[in-house]
Amino acid sequence: MMARWMAESDVVPALVLVSTARRTRETWTLMRPAFKPAPEVGFEEALYLASDEELLDRIRRLPDEHEEVMLIGHNPGLHDLAIHLVAGHGI
Numbered sequence: 001m002m003a004r005w006m007a008e009s010d011v012v013p014a015l016v017l018v019s020t021a022r023r024t025r026e027t028w029t030l031m032r033p034a035f036k037p038a039p040e041v042g043f044e045e046a047l048y049l050a051s052d053e054e055l056l057d058r059i060r061r062l063p064d065e066h067e068e069v070m071l072i073g074h075n076p077g078l079h080d081l082a083i084h085l086v087a088g089h090g091i
Contacts, residue, residue, distance in 0.1 A: 003034035013070035015040045017058070019047035024072045031072075039070075047073040052080035 006012065016039050018028045025043070032038060046058070055077050059069060071078060 003031035007034045007036070011068070013039045013068045015042065015062070015066045015068070016070045016072065017042050017044055017047060018072045019043075019074060020045045021048050021074070024074070027072050047071065049074055050077045052077050052084055055081045056084070 012035050016028065018024050018041060020043050024047075028041065032041075044058075047055070050058070050073060055071060055073065059071075062069060071081075
């Protein structure tokens with residue numbers, strides 16, 4: 001449902017970074033068909049149990065050409081990163 005909503009709302013990532021864990025790969029497999037064209041995808045072991053600071057560091061190291069990035073990872077890191085961003089601390 002989330003992927004469909006994103007695609008219908010023109011929220012289509014240019015890059016998707018996915019943890020190599022089984023559940024995150026399964027999540028991406030379910031989401032992938034909603035995006036046309038399909039975004040670039042990277043599977044990264046370092047996302048497994050990454051902290052919010054580690055996730056933020058990973059985002060900061062991306063080339064500027066990636067304006068929209070989606071992370072598929074794990075809590076508490078993603079939850080903490082969302083709080084950080086919503087609080088206006090930015091990237």
